[in-house]
Amino acid sequence: MKLIKQQSASALKPREKKTIQAINQPVIYPVDGFKLLNELAIGGFGCVYKAIEMKTNRLVAIKYSKDNMEKEYKILIQLQNCQGVPQVYYFGQLNNTYYIVMEYLNEDMQTIFTKSKCFSIKTIMLVAIKVIQALSEIHKNGIRHRDIKPQNLMTKYSDSTIFIIDFGISLLQNDPLPDKYVDGTILYDPRIVHRRQEYRFIDDIEMAGYCLVELFKGSLPWQKYIDGRESRIMQMKQEFLDAKSTNQLPIYPIFQFVEENQKNDLPDHNKLINQLREVLQKQNILEDYIYDWSCNELLTTPQFKPRTISFQSSKSKYATVQQEFNIPSEGEIQYVDDQLYKFIK
Numbered sequence: 001m002k003l004i005k006q007q008s009a010s011a012l013k014p015r016e017k018k019t020i021q022a023i024n025q026p027v028i029y030p031v032d033g034f035k036l037l038n039e040l041a042i043g044g045f046g047c048v049y050k051a052i053e054m055k056t057n058r059l060v061a062i063k064y065s066k067d068n069m070e071k072e073y074k075i076l077i078q079l080q081n082c083q084g085v086p087q088v089y090y091f092g093q094l095n096n097t098y099y100i101v102m103e104y105l106n107e108d109m110q111t112i113f114t115k116s117k118c119f120s121i122k123t124i125m126l127v128a129i130k131v132i133q134a135l136s137e138i139h140k141n142g143i144r145h146r147d148i149k150p151q152n153l154m155t156k157y158s159d160s161t162i163f164i165i166d167f168g169i170s171l172l173q174n175d176p177l178p179d180k181y182v183d184g185t186i187l188y189d190p191r192i193v194h195r196r197q198e199y200r201f202i203d204d205i206e207m208a209g210y211c212l213v214e215l216f217k218g219s220l221p222w223q224k225y226i227d228g229r230e231s232r233i234m235q236m237k238q239e240f241l242d243a244k245s246t247n248q249l250p251i252y253p254i255f256q257f258v259e260e261n262q263k264n265d266l267p268d269h270n271k272l273i274n275q276l277r278e279v280l281q282k283q284n285i286l287e288d289y290i291y292d293w294s295c296n297e298l299l300t301t302p303q304f305k306p307r308t309i310s311f312q313s314s315k316s317k318y319a320t321v322q323q324e325f326n327i328p329s330e331g332e333i334q335y336v337d338d339q340l341y342k343f344i345k
Contacts (some may be wrong), residue, residue, distance in 0.1 A: 084134025130162035136269035142173030148207035160289035194234035
């Protein structure tokens with residue numbers, strides 16, 4: 001993959017600012033046939049609600065955004081047979097709000113870490129293997145994720161799989177960098193992002209490495225500079241990779257692999273997985289995928305207080321047949337019973 005000319009830190013294109021202000025959030029509409037329960041997450045590009053499908057009594061997650069998520073939906077459809085990618089059910093639009101209905105997962109790594117305070121070497125290594133396995137499937141489909149972070153690594157209590165979510169800024173294999181430079185998360189961004197060079201598959205693995213360091217150590221060396229010292233962050237990431245102390249980390253094979261594959265368009269993920277398994281063997285750790293949280297009571301997802309939302313009764317432009325659904329209200333959210341939708345598949 002051809003790289004664009006490297007730029008100096010002082011000449012970097014400015015990043016597009018992300019915000020979580022309510023004014024930039026989409027209007028939340030109840031999706032036909034689903035009952036909204038509570039807000040799970042909120043970010044600069046939208047929010048996610050927990051919901052239940054009335055017909056099947058199945059829990060789902062509904063992601064809302066003011067931005068058109070059709071590309072993200074198509075990417076998820078393309079990855080449906082990949083281990084570590086959540087199932088996606090529907091995509092649609094109502095007025096100026098887009099939504100994706102997908103598989104409900106229990107908790108993200110950041111939330112679990114905050115509760116447990118630390119992860120064992122065993123859990124870090126098992127998570128590392130699962131994440132690299134998932135990235136292997138994603139990369140074979142020509143997708144570069146670009147936003148690997150603890151909040152985008154999720155668990156499901158009934159499954160040992162670690163799921164990678166949020167493909168909102170992902171790129172297909174031949175996609176160029178967008179005109180407006182939107183990065184992932186500066187704390188975990190690979191060095192290539194700071195240089196404003198074309199993002200490669202290996203860079204997802206570098207991001208995963210930084211996430212795992214934070215989950216293992218509790219923080220990253222450049223954490224205090226995330227409010228604007230990008231040039232210093234870029235410098236510290238390189239110093240971290242060059243430091244002798246880094247090779248004492250159990251996940252050091254990830255960073256060694258990243259350095260060895262800077263010129264490889266699509267690296268050998270299985271080679272890295274085998275290297276991580278060698279660490280398990282040297283530590284006499286059984287690869288049984290019993291994580292730290294598997295031994296405790298099920299961790300419950302924090303219940304966010306729902307925002308007060310008044311839904312206006314208006315018909316979707318996709319509606320073709322008159323239907324009525326009596327959806328009971330819950331909490332402060334006022335539901336309507338005459339919304340009309342048609343899912344786009």
